[in-house]
Amino acid sequence: MKKQAQAAWRFVRRWWWAFALGAGVAGAVLWRIFGPRAPDAQPVTVPPKLIERAREEVERVHLEGEVEKARIRTQAEDTNKQLDVIEAKGKTDPKAARKELAAFLASNL
Numbered sequence: 001m002k003k004q005a006q007a008a009w010r011f012v013r014r015w016w017w018a019f020a021l022g023a024g025v026a027g028a029v030l031w032r033i034f035g036p037r038a039p040d041a042q043p044v045t046v047p048p049k050l051i052e053r054a055r056e057e058v059e060r061v062h063l064e065g066e067v068e069k070a071r072i073r074t075q076a077e078d079t080n081k082q083l084d085v086i087e088a089k090g091k092t093d094p095k096a097a098r099k100e101l102a103a104f105l106a107s108n109l
Helices: 002-034 050-092 094-108
Strands: none
Touching (some): 050 094
């Protein structure tokens, strides 16, 4: 029994640094896992799924289409107003209205 105790003590004296290193690593890992959290730690955000990104892209394209339609309508309304003025002028002076209409078409086509 005494020989076994001496052998065990010799083993501990020879490898004490490996035990200390292992205990330090285990302590560091446990501290990292169970230790206190930083107060300003950012929560992990999950990136949006592909279907969500596709829906957002579709909405963006639809919005662009609606904006383009609105711009065209606005331009058409302005054009129609000018044509209405020329038409009203044509009731009193058709020759001048035709010249004005020709100038308008030449500038807009």
